[in-house]
Amino acid sequence: MIASVTDVSSGAPIDLQWLRKSVESEITTEGGRLVQFAMGSAEPPSADAQVRIAISHNEHGYVLIAQIALGDAKQIVVAPVAAAPVNAGPPPPTPVLQRKIVWEQTDPMLDFAEGSPDSNHTLWYILGPDRLSAYEFSGASQILHVDERFSRLYTSRDSRGRLALTDPTHVTAWVAAVRCEGLWSPGFAVSCSPNIGQQWPMGTVNWAYDPTHNFFTGAVTLSAGIITHYPPFYSAAFAPDARGGNTSRWILAGLNGQALLFTGGAQPAAIFFDWGSDIASLNSTCGSAWQVLVTGPGDWTEPDRIQLYQIANRQATAVGEPLQFPGPVLSLWPSTDSQTARVVFRNLQTGLYEAATLSVGCSN
Amino acid sequence: MKQRLYLSAAAISLLLLAVVGARSARRPAYGGTLRVEISAAINSLDPAVAAASASEAEAKAEIDGLIYEHRNPNGTFAGISGSGPFHVAAWDPGKHVTLAANDDYSGGRPFVDSVDILMGRSLHDRLLDLEVNSTDFAEIPAEQARQAAVGGVRISASQPDRLLAIVFLAGRPAAQDQRVRQVVSECVDRSAIVDFILQKEGVPAGSLLPQWSNGTAYLFPTAADPVGAKALLAQIGGFHSLTLGYDSGDSFEKSVAERIAVDARAAGLTFSAQPMSPGNSAGLPDARLVRLSMISPEPQASLRNFLTTLVPMAGLDAVPLPANASIEQMYAAERGVIDTYRVVPLVWYPHVFGLSTRVMDWRAPAAGESWPFSDVWLDGLASDLSEKAEP
Numbered sequence: 001m002i003a004s005v006t007d008v009s010s011g012a013p014i015d016l017q018w019l020r021k022s023v024e025s026e027i028t029t030e031g032g033r034l035v036q037f038a039m040g041s042a043e044p045p046s047a048d049a050q051v052r053i054a055i056s057h058n059e060h061g062y063v064l065i066a067q068i069a070l071g072d073a074k075q076i077v078v079a080p081v082a083a084a085p086v087n088a089g090p091p092p093p094t095p096v097l098q099r100k101i102v103w104e105q106t107d108p109m110l111d112f113a114e115g116s117p118d119s120n121h122t123l124w125y126i127l128g129p130d131r132l133s134a135y136e137f138s139g140a141s142q143i144l145h146v147d148e149r150f151s152r153l154y155t156s157r158d159s160r161g162r163l164a165l166t167d168p169t170h171v172t173a174w175v176a177a178v179r180c181e182g183l184w185s186p187g188f189a190v191s192c193s194p195n196i197g198q199q200w201p202m203g204t205v206n207w208a209y210d211p212t213h214n215f216f217t218g219a220v221t222l223s224a225g226i227i228t229h230y231p232p233f234y235s236a237a238f239a240p241d242a243r244g245g246n247t248s249r250w251i252l253a254g255l256n257g258q259a260l261l262f263t264g265g266a267q268p269a270a271i272f273f274d275w276g277s278d279i280a281s282l283n284s285t286c287g288s289a290w291q292v293l294v295t296g297p298g299d300w301t302e303p304d305r306i307q308l309y310q311i312a313n314r315q316a317t318a319v320g321e322p323l324q325f326p327g328p329v330l331s332l333w334p335s336t337d338s339q340t341a342r343v344v345f346r347n348l349q350t351g352l353y354e355a356a357t358l359s360v361g362c363s364n
Numbered sequence: 365m366k367q368r369l370y371l372s373a374a375a376i377s378l379l380l381l382a383v384v385g386a387r388s389a390r391r392p393a394y395g396g397t398l399r400v401e402i403s404a405a406i407n408s409l410d411p412a413v414a415a416a417s418a419s420e421a422e423a424k425a426e427i428d429g430l431i432y433e434h435r436n437p438n439g440t441f442a443g444i445s446g447s448g449p450f451h452v453a454a455w456d457p458g459k460h461v462t463l464a465a466n467d468d469y470s471g472g473r474p475f476v477d478s479v480d481i482l483m484g485r486s487l488h489d490r491l492l493d494l495e496v497n498s499t500d501f502a503e504i505p506a507e508q509a510r511q512a513a514v515g516g517v518r519i520s521a522s523q524p525d526r527l528l529a530i531v532f533l534a535g536r537p538a539a540q541d542q543r544v545r546q547v548v549s550e551c552v553d554r555s556a557i558v559d560f561i562l563q564k565e566g567v568p569a570g571s572l573l574p575q576w577s578n579g580t581a582y583l584f585p586t587a588a589d590p591v592g593a594k595a596l597l598a599q600i601g602g603f604h605s606l607t608l609g610y611d612s613g614d615s616f617e618k619s620v621a622e623r624i625a626v627d628a629r630a631a632g633l634t635f636s637a638q639p640m641s642p643g644n645s646a647g648l649p650d651a652r653l654v655r656l657s658m659i660s661p662e663p664q665a666s667l668r669n670f671l672t673t674l675v676p677m678a679g680l681d682a683v684p685l686p687a688n689a690s691i692e693q694m695y696a697a698e699r700g701v702i703d704t705y706r707v708v709p710l711v712w713y714p715h716v717f718g719l720s721t722r723v724m725d726w727r728a729p730a731a732g733e734s735w736p737f738s739d740v741w742l743d744g745l746a747s748d749l750s751e752k753a754e755p
Contacts, residue, residue, distance in 0.1 A: 157472035157739065158392050212473065214391055234391050255393060277391035298390055299724040299741075328390060 002050045003027060009057035016055075023053060055081070080315060093362040095286040097293075097308050097323045099343075103355035109344050110161035110175065111331055112355045115168025117184075125171045125182065126355075129159040132173050132180055134188040148190035152176050158214035162200060162333055174200045177211035203238065215255060231260065234277035239290040239311070240338055249290070251311070253279045257297055261314060270314040276304070278332035280341045284360035292316070293332060293341055293358060300328040304345060308360065323358070392725060396742040397478045399720075401485040401493060401502045405458040411441050418611070418655065427481070429734025430463060433470075437665050449474045449738040459483055463737075475725075475741035491517065494718040500742070501735070502718045507616050509716040510563040518719045524567055524574055524712035525658040525731035527670075528620065530608065532706045534679025536650040538606045543596060544633070545705035548606075548651075551593035551631035552624055554586050557711050561619045566713030572670050572698045574712045577731075578663040580695045584702060584709075593631040605634040609649030612639035617653045620710065653710075658731035664689050666731065667697065678706035 005020040050069040055062060062081040068074065103112055103126065113125045124135040130152055136144035152159070154177045161175035169184040180192040199206040199221065208219040210232070218230040233252035248264040251272070259275040260268035276295030284291055289310035296305040305322040306329060327348035334341050341358045404423035407416065411428055415421035429435050430450045433443030445452065449471060450463035463479040485493075490502035494517045504512050504519070506526075513519045530548065532539040539545060554568035567574070570584030597604070608624060610617035621637035628635035638649045656673065658666040664685075671683050685697045701707050719726055722743040729736055 155470060155472040157475065159472075212467070213394055295390060300390065300392075301725060301727060304390065 003053065004051070005053045006055075008054045009062060012055045012057065012062055014055060019053075019055070023051075027051075080313070090364060093286055093364055095284055095291065095308055095310075095319050095360045096363040097306065097320065098359050098361050099323055099356050100359075101354055101356045104347075104352045106352060108159075109330075109353040109355060110159065111163045111173075111333060111344065112342060113163040113165050113171055115165050115171075117168040123168055123184075125163055125165075125173075127161045127163050127173050127175065129161070129175070132171070132182050132190050134171075134182065134184075144188075146188040148182065148188070150175075150178060150180055150190060150192040152178060154211040156212065156214055160209070160214055160331065162331075164201070164336070174209070176209075202236070205238075207236065218252075230262065231255075233260075235279050235332065237279045237281040237292045237334075240281060240283055249311075251279060251292060253277055253294075259294070259316075261311070261316075263314070270316075272309075272316045276329070278329055280332050280334040281338055282308075282334065282341060282358075282360055283338040286360055286362035287319075291319070291360065295329045295332060296322070298328075300330075300346070301348075303327060303348065304329045306332070306343070306358065320363075392475045392741040393743075394473075394475050394477075394741070396476050397480050398476045398723070398737055398740065398742065399498070399500045400479055400481040400737075401490045401499045402481060402483055403485060403487065403490070403503065405484040406461070407457045409445065409452065409455070409461070422657070423483075426735050427461065427463070430479070430737060435732070435734065437660065439659050439669065450479060453478065469738075471738070474738035476737065479737050490718070491515065494518075494720065497720045497722070500720040500723050501737075504716045504718045505616055506565040506713045506716050507562050507619075509565045512718055518721060518723075520717045520719055520726060520728045521565065521714040522716075522728040523576055523661075523731065524714045525577075525661075526713050526715065527569055527572065527574075527656045527658075528617075528710045528713065529569070529654050529656065530624070530651050530708040530710065531654045531674060531678050532651045532708075533648060533677065536648065538604070539650045539706075541600065541604075542705055543600050544604050544606070545708070547593045547597050547600075547631060547633055548624075548628060548635060549705050549708045550589040550596070551627045551633065552708070552710065553588040553590075553627050554710055555588070557620055557623060558713075561616065561623065562711065562713055565716065566711045569709035569712045570702070571709060572674075572701060572707070573663050573667055573694070574658075577658070577661060577666065578691060578694055580691065580698070583695065584698070588627070590627070590631055593633075597632045603634075605636070606651060607636050607638040607649040609638045609640040609652035611653070612641040617655075621653060624710075657715075660732040661730050663691075663694055667694055671697070671701070674701065674707055678704075680704060680706055 003023055005016055005023060007016055052067040054065050056065050064079045064081055066077045068077065103124065108128055109126055110129060111127045115123045117123060120138055122137045124137065126133040131147055131149045134146045135142055152175060156176060159176055161173060164172050166172065171182040173180040173182065174195060177195055177198060178192045179195040180190050182188060182190045198209045198211055200209050204223045206221040207216045210217050215232050215234050218232045219227055220230060221227050230252055231254055233254055235253045237251045239249035250262045252260045253275060254260055257275065259272040259279065261270040261272065263269040274297055276297050278295045280293045282291045282293055287310060289312045292309045292311055294307050294309055304325040304327065306325070307322040308319045309316040310319050325345045327346040329343055329345045331344045332341055339359065343356045343358055345354055347354050402423050404419045406420055406424045406427065409424060409427060409431065415424050428441050431445050431448045431452060432441035433447040435441055449466055449469045451466055452461060453464035454462035460483060461481045465474045465477050467473050487505065487508065491512055493499040494502055495515055509519055509521065532545055558564060558566045558568055568586035570586040571581040573581060575581035608621050610621040625635050625637050640649065640652065656670055659669045660666050668685055671685060674680065675683060680701060683697050683700055686693055717728065724741050724743050726740050727736060
């Protein structure tokens with residue numbers, strides 16, 4: 001690979017040497033191999049890609065523009081460059097991810113939910129690949145534990161499931177090809193039935209799940225009953241509108257490590273690379289941009305991370321430091337109001353499955 | 365005054381990932397063929413048909429573990445062929461077998477569509493194919509692991525769950541004197557075998573079970589005592605000459621046998637290495653090197669299995685091992701065998717595997733587990749699946 005860096009903005013306040021070294025370092029880190037050549041000389045034939053990076057300027061500020069030539073294919077990629085604030089004063093508040101671990105167990109866990117029917121009792125629901133468990137707590141004491149097993153109809157090695165509370169005593173579970181209702185009346189009982197159409201409600205829309213695999217087919221049923229088709233995806237994040245509903249802006253975490261941003265059209269408006277399988281939108285009070293939680297790439301033998309991104313102008317900008325996890329994140333679902341997210345991960349050091357809630361706080 | 369620019373790492377990554385490609389998502393992707401190369405030539409996958417060699421038996425057990433429902437604690441297989449995560453799709457005895465994923469397997473369909481296994485591949489060919497990523501999985505001898513890693517091969521090792529031991533064979537007059545066998549046990553430098561032959565890919569063994577399994581291995585000394593061995597031999601008096609058999613086709617066993625001969629000679633004992641092969645007419649040796657693989661991480665199951673092999677081979681009295689034996693009872697059984705010096709443990713070493721970079725979610729199998737081909741998935745295939753699944 002051949003890489004060059006130039007300044008076409010006539011005086012960008014940047015050290016080009018530093019930029020060149022950063023680029024070379026990133027290329028090497030990502031598995032590329034740089035070919036050195038003297039400026040003005042013929043380019044060596046062994047280089048299979050050429051990257052010409054220029055720092056340019058437009059009315060919004062500086063941008064990095066990469067001209068990428070891979071054989072006959074040519075591509076332009078543009079990334080804006082943030083400028084430091086010019087006004088004196090305290091820095092603006094920065095969103096910071098906060099984690100609270102709420103549950104741990106040895107058995108596999110797909111999702112969890114918590115509800116309080118009264119001020120003295122708390123109910124916990126834990127969804128596993130083939131069971132829905134209910135725990136009743138009074139104060140710090142556990143007073144009841146009910147385990148209800150169900151048939152999965154299909155068996156996947158990467159079983160997925162989701163819980164939603166209608167009220168603290170009524171929980172609905174979607175697992176693979178079944179839908180289960182758990183109800184206290186007065187004891188806890190679970191009834192399951194095939195999930196016709198494999199529809200999983202997500203806010204005001206439904207996603208169609210492929211129960212023989214581990215992903216959603218891409219068919220999304222909108223509130224009006226209209227079905228739109230996207231590429232298959234592991235998870236999706238929608239930009240919430242001011243009333244808490246969905247907008248037409250979606251990001252789908254695809255099956256190949258690429259996340260696709262849709263803004264109403266059939267074609268993606270942007271592609272984000274190096275994202276993991278699970279993403280979720282968050283409505284935080286810190287910052288005004290659309291915020292999305294994103295897991296890391298890799299596999300389930302490695303520690304994981306969740307990074308907060310802000311989505312604006314078709315760009316995803318990482319905000320703050322990623323939250324590190326001692327094992328793979330197995331599920332990431334937004335809460336009903338999108339103020340928090342539920343995370344289940346496997347701690348590779350202890351072997352335990354752990355559940356946590358994530359929220360975004362503000363930091364100066 | 366000029367503004368100072370902040371070039372975020374994310375901005376640079378965004379540019380560069382378009383060039384070098386994205387890494388995989390974290391959830392397993394379905395599809396693809398796992399390419400496997402093994403050294404053994406398997407002539408029948410029927411568990412009832414005896415294998416011609418130990419290496420064929422081991423490889424056959426691995427493949428049977430993939431096509432039968434599960435392996436029983438005694439090492440036999442449950443269900444019928446094809447009831448496991450894979451079924452046989454193509455079969456050319458001794459050369460090649462293709463396994464296809466069972467969509468309806470009760471434990472869940474494997475992520476890969478098929479496993480393509482080439483048999484009879486030499487170590488040289490296996491390593492070469494791993495280096496150029498033209499195979500996804502191959503077994504590598506433990507003593508070659510370090511060198512393969514230096515050559516750029518992705519290496520994975522199990523816990524040390526294979527035992528190499530000297531077994532003095534029943535009925536051999538030259539090995540009748542227990543003190544002579546004790547001399548052998550005391551003169552062998554086990555650490556040297558680990559350091560120089562296994563290239564540190566193992567641990568010295570003084571017991572039948574490894575420390576990680578039963579927690580009592582440290583009670584059995586492994587340090588060499590050449591001075592004590594020499595003194596003991598002097599007490600016995602006379603001239604003692606024994607033979608140590610090893611698999612003639614196995615370079616690891618050959619190296620170990622020759623190393624032991626050197627240690628024995630230093631103590632004053634003649635313990636000659638003798639290659640053994642099916643057509644060998646040299647006759648039975650007095651002792652032979654034996655390799656034993658644990659059939660389970662559970663110490664009871666593995667110890668019971670070891671005793672089933674060792675007791676008749678070494679002519680030992682039956683070793684009582686109650687069902688659900690306690691740690692103390694297992695220790696007592698081990699102590700009973702080791703103190704006869706008819707079985708002399710040498711080293712514990714792992715199964716070592718070479719993997720291509722596209723094999724994901726790989727976890728080295730635990731003792732007795734089959735190769736985990738149902739759980740792995742292949743990176744770089746998801747885009748194909750996206751295209752297929754798109755409505």
